[in-house]
Amino acid sequence: MKCFYCKADMTESTTTHVAELKNCIVIIKNVPCIKCEQCGEVAYSGTVARRIDEILDTFEKAMTEIAVVNYTGSAA
Ligand SMILES: [Zn+2]
Numbered sequence: 216m217k218c219f220y221c222k223a224d225m226t227e228s229t230t231t232h233v234a235e236l237k238n239c240i241v242i243i244k245n246v247p248c249i250k251c252e253q254c255g256e257v258a259y260s261g262t263v264a265r266r267i268d269e270i271l272d273t274f275e276k277a278m279t280e281i282a283v284v285n286y287t288g289s290a291a
Contacts, residue, residue, distance in 0.1 A: 216249055216258070223253035230257050232286075234271050239281060241274045243267060246286045 216225045228250040232243040246267065248257045259267065266286070274282045 218251035218254060218256050219258070220256050221251065221254045223251050225249040225251050225256075225258065228257075229286075232267060234267075236271060236275050239274060239277075239279050241271055242281070242283045243270055244283065244285050 217223070218225050226249060228248055229245050230248045230250065232246045234241045234243070246259070247263055248259050250257050270284060270286075274284075
């Protein structure tokens, strides 16, 4: 897969996904992704994107101010 921005090659990696919700900030560590070698742009597969949404939904309801979770360890 090529980078959407700079067209360089993208390789499999992991990243830390930070999401700002209405009431809280959720930090998800070790999220599988593909990362651009040139500009660092990150893309998620459909499965991973859905999983992130599920995790964020959970924390939006939990009313936590800051949450740090491991992608692999969080059983949603
Ligand atoms: Zn790029």
